[in-house]
Amino acid sequence: MSDGASFAVEWGLGELSQAERRLCEAFARGDEADLRTGDPEKDDPQQGGEWSDERRVRATVIAALLLSDEQAAPGRVAAVRLRGARVTGELALAHAEVNFPLSLEGCWFEEPVCLDEAATRTVSLTRSVLPGLNANDTRIEGHLWLNACRMQRAALTDARISGRLSLNRARLTNSSGAALNADGLVAEGGVFCRKGFHAEGEIRLLDARIGGQLNFDGARLTNPGKTALNADRMVIEGGMFCEEGFQAEGEIRLLGARVSGQLVFNGARLTNPNGVVLSADGLVVEGNMFCQEEFQAEGGIRLPSARISGQLGFNGARLTNPGGTALSCVDVEARSLWLRTGFTADGEVDLAGARVGTLYDDPGCWSADLDLNELVYDDLEPDLPSRERLEWLRRGGKEYRAQPYEQLAAYYRRQGHDEEARRVLLAKQRRYRASRPWYARIFGYLLDGMVGYGYRPGRAAAWVLALLAAGSVFFTYHRPEPIKADEHPHYQPVLYAADVLLPIVNLGQESAFKHQGLAQWVASAMVLLGWLFATAVVAGVTRVLTRN
Known part of the structure; x- marks a missing residue:
């Protein structure tokens, strides 16, 4: 911009300060008007409110330049650059x-x-x-x-x-x-x-x-x-x-x-x-x-x-x-x-x-x-x-x-860790049992002790052997009466106890003899427990055979 005074008159800016004239002159060339003193402490913008009028530029002058239709100097890009x-x-x-x-x-x-x-x-x-x-x-x-x-x-x-x-x-x-x-x-x-x-x-x-x-x-x-x-x-x-x-x-x-x-x-x-x-x-x-x-x-x-x-x-x-x-x-x-x-x-x-x-x-x-x-x-x-x-x-x-x-x-x-999975599921049942009222836990303790809620089939096999031994002793001293006096196999307490305890298996003993009183109740209990434990054992064997 060649004539800052005419520009100021055109925009009604009044008389331009020296700093404003420098800005107007630099505008068409896109140059920077640098008003700093060179002293970093004095040039700190946070102290700008104390700067002298020699560094004062009115905002209206900056706005007038930005909104003007002034042409840039040949080969240059016009810009307002002020520091x-x-x-x-x-x-x-x-x-x-x-x-x-x-x-x-x-x-x-x-x-x-x-x-x-x-x-x-x-x-x-x-x-x-x-x-x-x-x-x-x-x-x-x-x-x-x-x-x-x-x-x-x-x-x-x-x-x-x-x-x-x-x-x-x-x-x-x-x-x-x-x-x-x-x-x-x-x-x-x-x-x-x-x-x-x-x-x-x-x-x-x-x-x-x-x-x-x-x-x-x-x-x-x-x-x-x-x-x-x-x-x-x-x-x-x-x-x-x-x-x-x-x-x-x-x-x-x-x-x-x-x-x-x-x-x-x-x-x-x-x-x-x-x-x-x-x-x-x-x-x-x-x-x-x-x-x-x-x-x-x-x-x-x-x-x-x-x-x-x-x-x-x-x-x-x-x-x-x-x-x-x-x-x-x-x-x-x-x-x-x-x-x-x-x-x-x-x-x-x-x-x-x-x-x-x-x-x-x-x-x-x-x-x-x-x-x-x-x-x-x-x-x-x-x-x-x-x-x-x-x-x-x-x-x-x-x-x-x-x-x-x-x-x-x-x-x-x-x-492929089936045993670890069963251990987790057994822990699940025990955690569930602990959340139940005391009277509802009794059956849970029974299942856990006998078959580990079905996740410990080996425990069921141990119970079967224990019941077989106990039944053999019991039926040794509580001999049953033959159903047909003239036609029956030779009585064997161990085989009889096994025939009562193991479901499906028929050893010819249970069908040939009968009990009365206490022995009848014992035999009935062994039948029920035999089905329970046998089911647990079969489930365990099946789980092993079908495991991926």
Whole structure:
């Protein structure tokens, strides 16, 4: 722009300051008007309110340049590029159509910047200090750079950014409300809030659509007792990363969110005592979800009905929620679930209704309070003997539930460990018996002692031999009378006892002799017990012969 004075007259700007004339002269060439002194301490934007008038630029001058139809210098691209300025007045570009890039780096703003419903090119406010940014329903064809900014709040509701939204090292302070309100945001190039990003107040990304990744690596979100990050129904086409020392004080909400890549909280620290640190009901992750590598959570983690296409990993995680639920994976679906390598949980681990391909765990990592009801898995690693796995089930709640035992027995049968499966099913019957009233337990004790509820057929064979011996002695001293005095086989007490005790078998003794009184009652009891024990033995032999 060759004549700043005529431009000022045309736009009614009055007399331009020297700094404003430098900006006007640099505009057509796309050059930067650098007003810094060269002294880092004096050029710190946080001290911008004390900068001299030599660094003052009115917001109306910046707006006039952006809205002008001035032509760029030959071979150049016109742009507003200003560094180290004290911007006075409100930079109001609401509803405007801006065709020039805007870069106001390291500046201090007297009033918030307003881009509501504007259409603009790339905007950069890197390292600037400003009361706030309003860019609701704004269309940005390019990037929005807010790196290392200091502001109270940023409003980007329903904004559309074709490039990146970058808030690396930025600090937003609005503890009484939303520090960043980006509900309905569309950022096709991703959102980056990393490398020291700090927000005091709520970060809102409800219904946001992020084309790349959402990156909070090294960030800190602070909103104690409230919601630190609200991203319900958010859709991320890339991954979401909260690593490298990420910290959050308050609740992180991802209800109904969808992540096409990985969701990673490795090494993160989430704090919301006596509350929930992560709420992700209905979350869908098409990759893996990792909360590992010394991940810490002080408060509950809720993942009910989440769908994880890959791994759900908590290896080495430390979860703390005394008296409450430390980890809720109710109805979760995942290819694999990892709870090992130092995993600890002070509070309930609820796996009720979860569906996992492989469950990786370790006896040293089992929580004292587990809910395993309706948990379904295809494989368990490591492949522990049933005695150890039964201890795992015993931690799975005080109330009797049959499904955990049936599921574990089915697992052992698939592995070809039929004896281990029978041991689990026997433990199931004993657990059920313990849940019954005392008078209902009597028959259970009887079945257990005699045949191990049918899962210990060898015990039935031992009872048969014992009864045979006892019957032989009894019938030696209680000789029966022959039915036909002149026609009967020679009486043998052992054969007679065997004929009475063993069903189907006919040795010709029982049919030839009869008893009276006590001996008749003894013979009848032996017949009943013989059928019971024989059935148990046959069932055991059949199970062995038909086992895959």
